[in-house]
Amino acid sequence: MSGTHDHHAHDEHGHHHREPESVLSLRVRALESLLVEKKLVSSEAVDRIVAAYEEDIGPHNGAKVVARAWVDPAYRARLLTDGTAAIGELGFGGVDLQVVENTPGVHNLVVCTLCSCYPHALIGLPPVWYKSFEYRSRAVREPRVVLREFGLDLPENTEIRIWDSSAELRYLVLPERPAGTERMSESELAEMVTRDAMIGVAVVQPPAGAGRGSGVR
């Protein structure tokens, strides 16, 4: 209507306020509904993709391999003899793999001194430090010091073996099964296995209340 006094708020546009989560959530739902209407995406495809990436990007597959080896001695023997074939039994593959086993007197540590070769298919994305020049050089030169910096203080008489990954052959550490986990199921065990333990910069910690809980902390 004429005569209306247009009142423009002259606050600074282009200044982005942090929106509350709920508004962001609504906006994303609105976006999804528009893209679904235009048949540019389907909600089912989005579900599948999120699940696939959550499954792929992470140490889940490697953790399943470790848990199987802990509960099944025959599998463990096959895994240590021919890692590539043994992970193939569980449906994983894509790389030639050698599995190295931690024992009370021997601790294994994986590094890639040349670049950042890493068993992606089993333990997901390499952490930033794995690719760093510092880790790549020091893990070989002074592994005991490096491990201590990761919070792992090994007894002086524990032998540390270093495995240098290459494009042709990747290594995975089979950590020691912690005490107090005898009554845990294979899937509960898998939940305890961390990426760092499979690289060898950590050990698998016994859970609080081992053998009784659901494995969820």
Add this chain to the structure above:
Amino acid sequence: MDPAPSREIADMTGAAALPRKNGELVFDEAWQGRIFGMTVAMSHESCFMWREFQAHLIDEIARAEREGDSSSYYERWLRAFEQLLADKGLLDAVVLAERTHDFQSGRRDDVF
């Protein structure tokens, strides 16, 4: 069938690197997973090349850092995605604002 997870996406480095914890993807809120999935789905459908999105994301992160805004990684991702869709003529900002309002006011409650 969907393509397997792509290393081009999973292994983005620098500021664009996907947030993760113990090697796993981290989605603090459900909407973060949805926007991630939509972006990947549309790249599968060849609506854009992944590196086009990645360039938008890097630009948006740089802008946010420059202006000192405290937005999260996925808020920046969302803005980059909307900008890319607008550039491609696949999304009208006004229509998105209206649709968001519909959800906000309860006129719509489902994606469909």
